[in-house]
Amino acid sequence: MPPSEPARRSAQSEFSAALINPDLPPPVGVSGPRGKGARKRFAVYRNTVTVTRIDALADIFPAVQRLVGADFFRGMARIYLAQEPPVSAVLFEYGQGLAAFLERFEPVSELPYLPDVSRLERAWLDAFHAADADPLAPAALGAVPAEDLGDLTFTPHPAARMVRSRTAAVSIFSASREQRPLETIRPLEPEDGLITRPAHEVQVRLLPPGAADFFKALMTGATLAEAATLALGRQPGFDLPAAISAMLEAGIFSACSLSPAKTEHPQ
Amino acid sequence: MSQKTLIGASALAGAVAMAISGATFLASTDSATAATEKCYGVAMAGKNDCAAGPGTTCAGTSKVDFQGNAWKSVEAGTCTTMSLEGGRMGSLEPLDRDLPA
Numbered sequence: 001m002p003p004s005e006p007a008r009r010s011a012q013s014e015f016s017a018a019l020i021n022p023d024l025p026p027p028v029g030v031s032g033p034r035g036k037g038a039r040k041r042f043a044v045y046r047n048t049v050t051v052t053r054i055d056a057l058a059d060i061f062p063a064v065q066r067l068v069g070a071d072f073f074r075g076m077a078r079i080y081l082a083q084e085p086p087v088s089a090v091l092f093e094y095g096q097g098l099a100a101f102l103e104r105f106e107p108v109s110e111l112p113y114l115p116d117v118s119r120l121e122r123a124w125l126d127a128f129h130a131a132d133a134d135p136l137a138p139a140a141l142g143a144v145p146a147e148d149l150g151d152l153t154f155t156p157h158p159a160a161r162m163v164r165s166r167t168a169a170v171s172i173f174s175a176s177r178e179q180r181p182l183e184t185i186r187p188l189e190p191e192d193g194l195i196t197r198p199a200h201e202v203q204v205r206l207l208p209p210g211a212a213d214f215f216k217a218l219m220t221g222a223t224l225a226e227a228a229t230l231a232l233g234r235q236p237g238f239d240l241p242a243a244i245s246a247m248l249e250a251g252i253f254s255a256c257s258l259s260p261a262k263t264e265h266p267q
Numbered sequence: 268m269s270q271k272t273l274i275g276a277s278a279l280a281g282a283v284a285m286a287i288s289g290a291t292f293l294a295s296t297d298s299a300t301a302a303t304e305k306c307y308g309v310a311m312a313g314k315n316d317c318a319a320g321p322g323t324t325c326a327g328t329s330k331v332d333f334q335g336n337a338w339k340s341v342e343a344g345t346c347t348t349m350s351l352e353g354g355r356m357g358s359l360e361p362l363d364r365d366l367p368a
Contacts, residue, residue, distance in 0.1 A: 142287045146280035225273040244286035
């Protein structure tokens with residue numbers, strides 16, 4: 001008779017707990033040949049799982065690894081994965097909580113940009129695996145009558161992400177991934193990063209002042225007029241044509257439409 | 268929202284027209300799309316392969332993790348050398364199109 005559902009679940013949680021904690025004995029039912037103990041054999045398996053997860057984190061967060069060094073990164077990754085094992089069998093989804101972990105991990109408290117660099121790296125991979133969609137065509141926007149432009153709303157592209165930072169996380173991310181020197185970067189300069197994948201290649205942009213407010217408003221459903229007004233109000237030097245041009249080129253949106261409330265009252 | 272003074276329709280139309288006229292990327296985007304094909308799952312490792320090398324050493328099962336001395340290696344990172352000099356980086360230029368690491 002197969003084990004009952006609660007029994008199976010308890011066996012599974014015992015197994016995954018033993019996978020993380022070397023102090024725990026091998027799970028019940030795991031044994032060597034002729035009923036011998038399997039402590040060493042299970043340790044090899046546990047090691048393979050641990051090393052594989054650390055390798056996955058190193059692949060997902062190469063800039064973070066370069067910033068702290070490989071030895072430090074692997075030690076830190078081990079602590080992280082004990083606290084937050086993967087919830088998906090798909091390892092490229094791992095590490096969603098690394099930024100929050102880094103924010104409270106005391107040994108990196110002197111690197112205030114590290115959490116946002118890890119957010120950019122996670123967003124990069126999310127964009128890489130996001131659903132395909134054609135970006136909004138400039139011609140589609142150009143075809144909208146001038147009097148309707150203000151009431152337009154936009155559908156975010158599945159790959160579009162934004163990371164707003166109190167630090168120079170975007171410059172540090174880019175320099176680190178491209179193995180460029182970091183000496184000229186002022187680490188505490190606030191930066192906004194935009195991650196998109198208009199076709200098959202992920203793109204990361206450093207946004208000029210005001211653009212993040214503009215894009216964020218549009219991504220959360222504001223009309224074009226509302227978003228432009230907001231951005232200009234917060235940043236008088238905001239360059240609206242350049243932002244619209246960048247939004248088309250980067251592929252932040254996949255479609256635009258007249259907001260329903262506004263179409264009822266076109267004036 | 269209507270009680271707020273929003274940007275004028277003509278200003279918006281001008282901005283959109285300027286944005287689109289500067290859109291020299293139109294043709295290149297189309298041709299790039301046509302010329303590429305997608306190859307799933309090759310660029311980023313899902314790491315399904317067994318870590319056979321380190322797996323035989325049990326390094327991952329050590330109860331003595333990198334401790335005290337390892338945390339000092341933060342300073343080995345290049346981050347502390349960042350200075351106040353140097354200008355900001357470009358604005359709307361793509362910063363990088365980095366490949367999967």
